[in-house]
Amino acid sequence: MTPKDSDRDPKELYQERVERIADTVALKETDRVPYIYLTRFWNAKLADMTSKDTMYDVEKSISSNRKAIELLQPDAFGAANYAYGQALEKLDYHPLEWPGGGAADDVCFQYIDKELMVPDEYDEYLFDPTAFYLQKYLPRIATGFEGLKHFPNFPTLSEWNIIYNLRAFANPELQESFKTLMEVGEMVDHSMTKMTEFIKEMMEAGYPMAIGGFCKAPYDHIVDFLRGSKGGMLDMFRHKDKLLETIDKARLLLNTNVVEGAKLVGCPYVFIPLHWGLDGFMSPDQFNEFYWPSLRQTIHDLIDAEMTPVILWEGDCTTRLEFIGDIPPGKAIYWFERTDLHTTKDVLGDVVCLRGNVPPSLLNTGTVDEVNAYCKDLIEYVGKGGGFILDGAASITDEAPIENVVAMAESVRKYANK
Amino acid sequence: MSNEKHEKLVNLIADMEEDEALTLTQELIDEGAEPTAILDICRAAMDIVGQRFEDNEYFVPELILAGEVLDQMSAMVKPLIADTTDEEDKVDSGMVLIGTVHGDLHDIGKNIVTFMLDVNGYNVIDLGVDVSPQAFIDAIKEKSPEIVGLSGFLTLAFDSMKETVEAISEAGLREEVKIMIGGGQVDEQILNYTGADSFGLNAMSAVNQCKEWIGEAA
Numbered sequence: 001m002t003p004k005d006s007d008r009d010p011k012e013l014y015q016e017r018v019e020r021i022a023d024t025v026a027l028k029e030t031d032r033v034p035y036i037y038l039t040r041f042w043n044a045k046l047a048d049m050t051s052k053d054t055m056y057d058v059e060k061s062i063s064s065n066r067k068a069i070e071l072l073q074p075d076a077f078g079a080a081n082y083a084y085g086q087a088l089e090k091l092d093y094h095p096l097e098w099p100g101g102g103a104a105d106d107v108c109f110q111y112i113d114k115e116l117m118v119p120d121e122y123d124e125y126l127f128d129p130t131a132f133y134l135q136k137y138l139p140r141i142a143t144g145f146e147g148l149k150h151f152p153n154f155p156t157l158s159e160w161n162i163i164y165n166l167r168a169f170a171n172p173e174l175q176e177s178f179k180t181l182m183e184v185g186e187m188v189d190h191s192m193t194k195m196t197e198f199i200k201e202m203m204e205a206g207y208p209m210a211i212g213g214f215c216k217a218p219y220d221h222i223v224d225f226l227r228g229s230k231g232g233m234l235d236m237f238r239h240k241d242k243l244l245e246t247i248d249k250a251r252l253l254l255n256t257n258v259v260e261g262a263k264l265v266g267c268p269y270v271f272i273p274l275h276w277g278l279d280g281f282m283s284p285d286q287f288n289e290f291y292w293p294s295l296r297q298t299i300h301d302l303i304d305a306e307m308t309p310v311i312l313w314e315g316d317c318t319t320r321l322e323f324i325g326d327i328p329p330g331k332a333i334y335w336f337e338r339t340d341l342h343t344t345k346d347v348l349g350d351v352v353c354l355r356g357n358v359p360p361s362l363l364n365t366g367t368v369d370e371v372n373a374y375c376k377d378l379i380e381y382v383g384k385g386g387g388f389i390l391d392g393a394a395s396i397t398d399e400a401p402i403e404n405v406v407a408m409a410e411s412v413r414k415y416a417n418k
Numbered sequence: 419m420s421n422e423k424h425e426k427l428v429n430l431i432a433d434m435e436e437d438e439a440l441t442l443t444q445e446l447i448d449e450g451a452e453p454t455a456i457l458d459i460c461r462a463a464m465d466i467v468g469q470r471f472e473d474n475e476y477f478v479p480e481l482i483l484a485g486e487v488l489d490q491m492s493a494m495v496k497p498l499i500a501d502t503t504d505e506e507d508k509v510d511s512g513m514v515l516i517g518t519v520h521g522d523l524h525d526i527g528k529n530i531v532t533f534m535l536d537v538n539g540y541n542v543i544d545l546g547v548d549v550s551p552q553a554f555i556d557a558i559k560e561k562s563p564e565i566v567g568l569s570g571f572l573t574l575a576f577d578s579m580k581e582t583v584e585a586i587s588e589a590g591l592r593e594e595v596k597i598m599i600g601g602g603q604v605d606e607q608i609l610n611y612t613g614a615d616s617f618g619l620n621a622m623s624a625v626n627q628c629k630e631w632i633g634e635a636a
Contacts, residue, residue, distance in 0.1 A: 103521075103523075107574050112523070230482055233478065234483055236479055280478055281477065281479075283475075359605065359607070360603045361608045364573055
C-alpha cells in the first residue's frame with residue numbers, strides 16, 4: 001500500500017485513526033478521508049477459504065479477518081464474526097440458511113422472511129414481551145428453544161405458587177432445551193472469547209473498532225423478526241394502532257439493550273441497518289408515520305447516551321433526504337447504499353457524516369481503474385471539507401476481486417479531499 | 419363500467435378500502451352479479467393501482483394489500499365460475515417465466531413482479547427461488563415463454579444471472595426469449611455483465627418492459 005503505515009507506532013496510529021473518524025463524524029476537515037472495513041465473507045475469499053470454513057472454525061475466521069485488515073489497513077474495522085455454525089446447527093435455528101446449514105459452502109447466509117407472530121398476538125407482546133419471547137417466539141424459531149414454552153410465568157406468581165410452579169423445571173422438554181442451550185452457550189462463548197481476543201489484538205496493532213453495538217429501527221424489528229415483510233406492510237392498513245404501539249414498545253426495549261452493550265464494549269458506534277423504510281417500500285406519508293418518528297427518537301436517545309448511531313440507509317432513499325436531516329448535527333453517520341452521494345452531500349452535508357457507497361456491481365465486476373475513478377470522485381466531491389467516510393455501498397461484497405477492494409482501500413491515501 | 423355499484427367497487431379496491439370492498443363484493447354476488455363482471459372489476463381496479471404505483475402515489479404496501487383483496491375476491495367468485503380456468507383464458511397472452519436465480523433464496527421482489535404481471539394479464543410461470551440454469555432451460559423448452567425474468571437480491575446473483583444467460587445461449591434458446599433481470603443490487607453495469615436484455619428497478623418497470631416486448635396481454 002502507499003504509503004505504508006506499518007512502520008509506525010501502533011498506539012499513535014490507533015489514536016490518529018480514532019480521532020480521524022471522530023473528527024469526520026463531527027464534520028471537521030481531516031488530513032484525508034477515512035476508510036472503514038466491514039464485510040460478511042470477503043475475508044474468506046481473500047484467504048482461499050469458503051464461507052463455511054469461517055462459520056465452522058473460529059481460528060480460520062480469525063486468520064482470514066487478520067489477513068484482510070492487515071492488507072487493507074482501514075481506519076476502523078468490524079470483524080466478520082460469524083463462527084457460530086455448530087451453535088446454529090445444535091440449536092436447529094430456523095430463520096437463517098447459512099453455508100453448511102442449508103446454503104452452499106461459498107455463499108452468504110440468508111434470512112428467511114416469515115410471519116412468526118400473528119396479528120392477534122400483538123396484545124400478548126405488548127402486555128409482556130419477555131413472556132411472549134420465552135413461551136411463544138423463541139420456540140418457533142429453533143428446536144433448541146421449544147421446551148421454553150413450559151417456562152413458568154413468574155410475574156404472575158407469589159408465595160407457595162412460586163414453589164409449586166418450579167415443577168415446570170422437571171418437564172423433560174424444558175430440561176432438554178436447557179441442556180441444548182447450555183451446550184450452545186459453551187460453543188458461542190468459545191467463539192466469542194477467541195474473537196474478543198482477536199479484536200483486542202487488532203486494536204493493539206493500531207486498528208480501532210467500527211461497531212460497538214447493533215440495533216434495529218423499531219419498525220424493522222417488528223417486520224424482520226415478528227410479522228414478516230407481508231404482515232408488516234399489511235398491518236399499516238389493518239392493525240395500524242397496534243403496530244404503532246408495538247413500535248414504541250420495541251424502541252424502548254432495543255435502546256436499553258444496545259446502550260448497555262456498547263458501553264461494555266467501549267466503542268460508541270451503534271450500527272443500525274435499515275430494511276423497510278426505503279423508497280418504494282413505503283410512501284413518504286407511511287415513512288413519516290410508521291418509520292421515521294421511532295427511528296429518529298432512537299437516534300436522539302443514542303446520541304443522548306453518548307453513542308454515535310451509524311445508520312445504513314439500504315436501497316435508494318432519495319425521497320427520504322428531505323425528512324431525515326432532523327437530528328443533532330455532527331453526531332451520527334448516515335451510510336447510503338444506492339442514494340446518490342453528491343445529492344446527499346448537497347442536502348445533508350452540514351448535518352451528518354456520510355458514508356458509502358462504492359456499488360457492489362462495480363466492486364464485483366468493474367476494473368481497478370473504474371474503482372479508482374469512482375472513489376476519486378466520492379473523495380473529492382463528498383469528502384470536500386470533511387464529513388465523509390469511504391466504504392462499499394453495503395460493505396465489501398463477498399465476491400469482490402481482491403484488486404478492486406485494495407484499490408478502494410488505497411484510494412483514501414491516493415486522492416485528496418480538498 | 420355502467421353499473422354504479424361496479425364503479426364503486428372499482429374505487430374501493432383502488433382506494434385500499436379492504437373491508438368495504440369485500441362487503442360490496444358479497445353484496446354483488448348475492449344480487450346475482452356475473453362472476454366474470456367481478457373479475458373485470460378487479461382488472462379495472464388494478465389498472466388504477468398500477469397507474470398510481472407508476473405515479474409514485476402507491477408503493478409496495480398498496481400492491482400487497484391489493485393482492486390480498488384480489489385473492490379474497492377470487493376465492494369468493496371462483497365457486498360460481500364454471501370450470502374454465504385462468505390458464506385457458508391466458509393461453510394467448512404473453513408468457514413470462516420467472517425465478518430467483520441459483521444460490522439466492524429471496525422472493526419478495528420476485529413475488530411482487532409476478533403478481534403485477536399476473537394482474538396485467540400475462541401468463542406467469544414462477545419457478546420459485548434458488549433456480550438452477552438447467553431448470554430455466556427445461557422450463558423454456560417445455561413452456562416456450564416469450565420472456566424470462568431473473569430475480570436476485572444478493573450480490574452472488576450477479577454471477578448466477580450471468581451463468582443462467584450463458585446457459586440459455588449454449589442451449590440454443592437465446593434467440594427464443596427476451597431476458598430481463600431485477601433485484602436489490604442490479605444496475606446497468608450488471609445488465610452488461612450478465613448479457614441480459616433489460617433490467618428494472620421495480621414491478622411496474624417489469625410490466626412496462628413486457629408490454630414493450632410483446633404488447634399488452636390479453
